[in-house]
Amino acid sequence: MAVDTFDTYLAEKTAYIEEKLIPALEQQGVPQALYDSMKYSLMAGGKRLRPMLVLAVLEALDKPLERGVPFAVALEMIHTYSLIHDDLPAMDDDDLRRGKPTNHKVFGEATAILAGDALLTRAFSLIAESYRNHQDVSALTTVNLIAELGKRAGATGMVGGQMADIEGETKQLELKQLEFIHEHKTGDLLIAALRGGGYLAEATEKQMELLTRYGYCIGLAFQIQDDILNVEGDASQLGKAVGSDAERQKATYPGILGLAQSKERVAALITEAKAALSAAGMEHSALSPLADYVRNRTK
Amino acid sequence: MAVDTFDTYLAEKTAYIEEKLIPALEQQGVPQALYDSMKYSLMAGGKRLRPMLVLAVLEALDKPLERGVPFAVALEMIHTYSLIHDDLPAMDDDDLRRGKPTNHKVFGEATAILAGDALLTRAFSLIAESYRNHQDVSALTTVNLIAELGKRAGATGMVGGQMADIEGETKQLELKQLEFIHEHKTGDLLIAALRGGGYLAEATEKQMELLTRYGYCIGLAFQIQDDILNVEGDASQLGKAVGSDAERQKATYPGILGLAQSKERVAALITEAKAALSAAGMEHSALSPLADYVRNRTK
Numbered sequence: 001m002a003v004d005t006f007d008t009y010l011a012e013k014t015a016y017i018e019e020k021l022i023p024a025l026e027q028q029g030v031p032q033a034l035y036d037s038m039k040y041s042l043m044a045g046g047k048r049l050r051p052m053l054v055l056a057v058l059e060a061l062d063k064p065l066e067r068g069v070p071f072a073v074a075l076e077m078i079h080t081y082s083l084i085h086d087d088l089p090a091m092d093d094d095d096l097r098r099g100k101p102t103n104h105k106v107f108g109e110a111t112a113i114l115a116g117d118a119l120l121t122r123a124f125s126l127i128a129e130s131y132r133n134h135q136d137v138s139a140l141t142t143v144n145l146i147a148e149l150g151k152r153a154g155a156t157g158m159v160g161g162q163m164a165d166i167e168g169e170t171k172q173l174e175l176k177q178l179e180f181i182h183e184h185k186t187g188d189l190l191i192a193a194l195r196g197g198g199y200l201a202e203a204t205e206k207q208m209e210l211l212t213r214y215g216y217c218i219g220l221a222f223q224i225q226d227d228i229l230n231v232e233g234d235a236s237q238l239g240k241a242v243g244s245d246a247e248r249q250k251a252t253y254p255g256i257l258g259l260a261q262s263k264e265r266v267a268a269l270i271t272e273a274k275a276a277l278s279a280a281g282m283e284h285s286a287l288s289p290l291a292d293y294v295r296n297r298t299k
Numbered sequence: 300m301a302v303d304t305f306d307t308y309l310a311e312k313t314a315y316i317e318e319k320l321i322p323a324l325e326q327q328g329v330p331q332a333l334y335d336s337m338k339y340s341l342m343a344g345g346k347r348l349r350p351m352l353v354l355a356v357l358e359a360l361d362k363p364l365e366r367g368v369p370f371a372v373a374l375e376m377i378h379t380y381s382l383i384h385d386d387l388p389a390m391d392d393d394d395l396r397r398g399k400p401t402n403h404k405v406f407g408e409a410t411a412i413l414a415g416d417a418l419l420t421r422a423f424s425l426i427a428e429s430y431r432n433h434q435d436v437s438a439l440t441t442v443n444l445i446a447e448l449g450k451r452a453g454a455t456g457m458v459g460g461q462m463a464d465i466e467g468e469t470k471q472l473e474l475k476q477l478e479f480i481h482e483h484k485t486g487d488l489l490i491a492a493l494r495g496g497g498y499l500a501e502a503t504e505k506q507m508e509l510l511t512r513y514g515y516c517i518g519l520a521f522q523i524q525d526d527i528l529n530v531e532g533d534a535s536q537l538g539k540a541v542g543s544d545a546e547r548q549k550a551t552y553p554g555i556l557g558l559a560q561s562k563e564r565v566a567a568l569i570t571e572a573k574a575a576l577s578a579a580g581m582e583h584s585a586l587s588p589l590a591d592y593v594r595n596r597t598k
């Protein structure tokens with residue numbers, strides 16, 4: 001798949017999934033402010049990368065996309081809740097996200113906390129309700145999806161990574177600790193997307209392992225690239241100030257490894273990600289240009 | 300079951316479930332502060348009423364108690380997370396809970412938010428993992444448990460009730476609005492406990508409906524009794540100041556209905572709860588003295 005074809009692919013998948021988000025929220029019997037707050041952040045944009053990974057795995061294994069929709073939407077809900085809570089004054093205290101006021105700036109802190117809680121809860125009930133009587137997804141697969149998502153999103157996954165990140169802000173981190181943060185804070189939810197797609201597409205155990213490896217590699221590459229862009233990116237493209245990490249004395253890959261070695265690490269991770277895809281027989285899927293996209297992105 | 304027998308029963312069940320809580324937390328790979336914070340609130344005491352309801356339904360239908368443990372623990376995790384988040388400065392801003400410093404006073408706000416998020420997430424993964432290969436609980440039942448819990452704990456349930464409660468603080472509430480708050484903020488999780496017990500014990504559809512009715516009645520009776528005790532209770536037994544609701548101009552049942560009519564409403568609800576139990580063939584179970592306990596409690 002050529003790069004321009006991949007850009008079109010990505011835009012199509014983003015549009016496809018965006019249509020599915022609001023209908024997956026419950027509205028009846030929900031206090032209006034809570035519903036509005038959940039909807040506001042869910043529809044605040046973004047690349048919808050996690051849903052895209054679910055759909056790409058289904059495509060790679062010749063399964064219908066529709067099958068992945070509830071799980072893909074649930075992932076986006078969990079990603080969204082994590083952003084709402086991360087932006088809170090007690091956490092990162094951010095006023096803006098993707099150029100728009102953060103949830104608590106619009107709805108107040110109490111509502112933002114509850115909207116996050118409700119999105120997280122809805123993610124699980126959506127999966128359970130949507131696949132409960134699904135003709136192509138067994139109850140056991142549904143239970144596997146929930147176990148996977150819970151493990152990757154909770155204390156052993158994303159929430160644990162966020163905790164380590166907060167603890168690390170006041171310390172001089174070693175590379176191992178920085179990798180722990182990124183593996184869990186970002187990587188685990190990407191892996192959940194890929195493995196969830198694998199469960200839904202009835203991937204083999206070997207393919208599941210390879211998808212996990214692919215997810216680990218692109219997740220980490222994504223973060224290192226993020227750090228690199230913060231040093232040498234174009235502020236107008238990034239939408240945030242270049243050099244802000246160094247100013248905040250935040251631990252980064254370029255700060256620990258240097259810029260050249262950081263770039264080498266990204267390249268090695270992308271090579272490994274693609275090798276995993278080939279071994280899984282998925283090298284012709286959209287997951288392949290996606291790996292290049294992670295490496296080549298400038299924003 | 301006589302009252303003193305029921306007190307013993309309650310103490311036994313509390314002890315039984317307390318032993319199961321810590322082993323259900325994940326520790327490996329979890330940042331220490333996050334684990335400590337989750338454990339602190341999970342072990343901070345309480346009547347363990349929701350787990351007890353699960354176990355009582357299993358007993359009433361002659362099923363082994365063990366079967367209910369993961370679901371019971373998950374409910375207690377969700378109840379605990381809701382207390383951690385409710386106590387936050389942006390919400391009720393409480394420094395003490397059951398005589399101990401609240402989670403954020405001990406661990407800081409960021410950790411308290413994350414500990415709540417992690418407990419909520421763990422509740423779902425615990426159910427999925429524990430029943431995944433359970434010899435007596437099918438995958439479909441597991442999916443039903445998760446759908447039930449998500450619906451009752453999220454925007455259409457407990458979180459929605461909490462949102463309505465916060466919105467109501469600045470308004471003159473009508474009885475209907477007050478009932479909405481209590482039905483969802485407290486009632487829904489009790490109903491989830493009873494219905495979850497019903498799913499696990501293979502209750503009939505009719506029994507499920509009656510358990511739902513029983514839960515609605517005791518949940519509302521519990522709240523009205525709470526309001527009554529706030530007017531005429533004994534501060535030393537309650538552990539909080541009598542008359543504090545009136546002082547805060549909080550909407551209460553005695554405030555809207557008067558004290559006598561509030562007491563009548565409690566009595567009617569308990570009568571209805573017991574009628575539902577009889578119709579379900581569960582009148583000889585611990586759920587019957589539990590209804591009296593709700594009515595007669597003085598703290």
